[in-house]
Amino acid sequence: MFEFGNLRFRPLEKDDLKLLHVWENDFELMMYSRSKPLNIVSMAQLEKQYEEKMKEKNNLYFIMENMESNEPIGFAAIRREEWGNVQAADLGTYIGRKELWEKGFGKKITVALLEMAFIHLNIERCEAWSVEYNIRAHKVLEFCGFKKGGVIRNTVYVAGKKWSSFHFDMLREEYLNIRMNLLKKTLGEKVDAYLERTRPVLK
Template sequence: MLFESRRVKLRKITKDDTELYHKWRNDVEVMHSTSPSLDVYPKEATEEFVEYAILGSDTSKGYILVDKKSETSIGIVSLINMDYKNRNAECIIDIGEKEYWGKGYGKEGLLLLLDYAFYELNLHRVSLRVFSFNERAIHLYKKIGFELEGKSRQTLFRDGKWHDIIHMGILQEEYFVKKEA
């Protein structure tokens, strides 16, 4: 099945996931490496975000990443800012359950999302943004085949200093070559 790998599967986000997403969205440790804002959101703001930005958007597709063995929802992967005319999108991944960090679940989820983007949606390019201090993520993205495309210098102030936001992208043909290798 397209939305399953050895250990994880993706399922479409539903309104019932709002509570779980709210927990992850308000966990500063979870958001530290992925969200420019470490604000605490009221439940109503998360409900509105899920309703309009995830469920009601024509330009985004969000999926809950599920551990197949335990059926535990562990994170979220999304394609956002989808441009169907130019066949481009941006991807986002957050592992909300910390006990799953550093064990390859994010990689499996991201590969499932990229399979969907390139094989099913026939996108030409998928991009992402990553904070310069998130070296583990940058290493993973390069390993998958993402290329460095540029950076926004000193855009993020975190932990008492300025950090760049790194822009990376992968083309459909590059992904296919990497998958066959």
């Protein structure tokens, strides 16, 4: 488990597949998350994907819960990159509860994923991909210090049009320069309680 302010990142469990079945068949959510509004996926397919995920050794799959209500709000993943000898990871997330979009959770989730990757998993470079029309995601990534490095043209066809994909990345040294500022902005008065948990080993 990883706790960040009022968010708990807990492992994805088989029981969560009912939830994923709703979220991963949601037209609007998948249009932004996967650039694939018709992500029609059956429970049997989700179960198969889940079994495959459970065999992976280095990737982390989470359900985020609001710690005040214990309600699941979304899904996130930290996937290690297999190529290159610098440790890198791809970060991805979606907030499944659409009524919670644009309330600041995305920024908090992304900073939490960066904390896990850079501070606890010894990752040196984090990456994220987003489709051209996903302004919310771009705003969140840029707020968190990601830099847009590349545009891969015409990767997807959505709503009758071709769209490009944007590639964002950030190095650990860049994150460390803005870390405290981001923690304060996303955790507010809970920042000390968050840092307190690791303080004993740093003494």
